[in-house]
Amino acid sequence: MNTGQPDPPDPHTVLGLGRSATAAEITAAYRRAVRDCHPDAPHPDRDRLAAVIAAYRRxxxxxxxQAAEQQRRPERRPAGGCDIPVRVRPHTPPPTPDLRVGPVRHHPDPR
Incomplete structure (x- = not known):
């Protein structure tokens, strides 16, 4: 559907960035571009300023x-199982009374 307006330019090319730019790189490029074409700069370019602002907003x-989508979408796990938290404790045998095997000798109580 054509509205009669030209397509907006690619925001990455307006800011001079590659497609894999991080948020910090985008912000740095935006600030650099605004500084260059700001009305108080020696050679202001109002048209480029509007394009830079629109590209940064996009x-x-x-x-x-993308960040909101990542938060909304549950983390996908590989098929074949899921992580179930398991606590592993070392095996300790239950306490047993002092049992002897064989004949029992009578030891008098040394009290």
């Missing part, structure tokens, strides 16, 4: 959407 929204 990328920021995409990162926010």
């Amino acid at each position: 990328l920021r929204d995409q990162h926010a959407q």
Whole structure:
């Protein structure tokens, strides 16, 4: 469906970034670009400023959407089992009374 408006430029190319840019790299490129084309700069470029701001908003929204989607979507586990927490304790035999095998000698009580 064509609305008569041209497609917005790729936000990565507007900010001079690659597709695998992290959020920190996007923010740094945005700040650098705004500093260069800000109205108080020696050679302001208002059209580029508007494009930079729009590109940053799009990328920021995409990162926010991806982060929210990761939180909404449960972590996928490989097929064939699941992690069940198990506590392992070392084996200790139960206490047994002092039993002897064989003839029992009578030892008088030394009290």
